[in-house]
Amino acid sequence: MPKNKMLLFLMPVMALLLIAVVYQYGYRGVQAEVASLKEAQNAKIKTLTKYMAFIAEKAGMEKKLASLKEARKAGDSKLFEGKTLSIATASLQETVKGIVTGRGGKIISERVGKPEDFGKFTVITASIDATLPDTRALGDILNSIETRTPYLVVKELDVRVRTFKDPRELSVKLDVSALTGGRK
Numbered sequence: 001m002p003k004n005k006m007l008l009f010l011m012p013v014m015a016l017l018l019i020a021v022v023y024q025y026g027y028r029g030v031q032a033e034v035a036s037l038k039e040a041q042n043a044k045i046k047t048l049t050k051y052m053a054f055i056a057e058k059a060g061m062e063k064k065l066a067s068l069k070e071a072r073k074a075g076d077s078k079l080f081e082g083k084t085l086s087i088a089t090a091s092l093q094e095t096v097k098g099i100v101t102g103r104g105g106k107i108i109s110e111r112v113g114k115p116e117d118f119g120k121f122t123v124i125t126a127s128i129d130a131t132l133p134d135t136r137a138l139g140d141i142l143n144s145i146e147t148r149t150p151y152l153v154v155k156e157l158d159v160r161v162r163t164f165k166d167p168r169e170l171s172v173k174l175d176v177s178a179l180t181g182g183r184k
Contacts, residue, residue: 080150080178085115085122088180093126095152096176099144103137105130105172113175125155125177131162132170145176153177 082088089112097107113125132138138159145152156175161167 079121080124080180082180085124085180088178089115089124089126092124092152092176092178093128095148096126096128096145096174099141100128100130100132100174103132103140103144105132105137105141108171113177121179121181123177124180125175127156128172128174128176130172130174132172134168135170138170138172141174150178 080088080092082091093110093112097110100107108129108131110129111127113127115125116123132141142154142157145154153176154174155177156173158173160171162169162171
């Protein structure tokens with residue numbers, strides 16, 4: 001009988017140990033899996049919420065992008081354009097020549113100056129030596145240069161009377177500068 005008593009005593013202890021093992025590795029393991037799945041689900045819900053917020057802001061961002069593009073276009077229209085600095089400088093030179101000859105002036109010589117870097121921008125310069133019929137033509141030329149877009153600036157102006165006997169005709173040296181978008 002002592003074996004039966006021992007068996008009777010060990011059976012409940014083994015049952016309790018079996019229940020403890022099942023609880024520890026079964027139930028708690030499943031609980032940990034469920035908790036990690038809930039964490040992953042919550043993280044995905046947060047990410048999805050952020051994406052939905054970004055998608056909701058899309059229309060506002062598109063409007064802001066469009067306004068920034070318009071502002072950029074407006075700013076670029078004030079700069080002299082050209083694929084390279086040489087082309088931009090040649091375009092500046094042709095523009096100034098057109099203004100001078102359009103007001104009755106005659107071009108004697110023309111040169112381009114060395115470009116100067118100013119951060120994102122580059123200053124290009126064209127020099128024109130010309131003869132003008134009178135001071136009114138000089139005033140019209142200066143007004144046309146200073147009020148045009150893209151902006152042009154008269155950097156240097158040297159005006160002399162060609163002949164003292166007939167003081168109407170002028171000899172003019174004109175340096176005109178413009179901004180361009182930098183070295184390309």
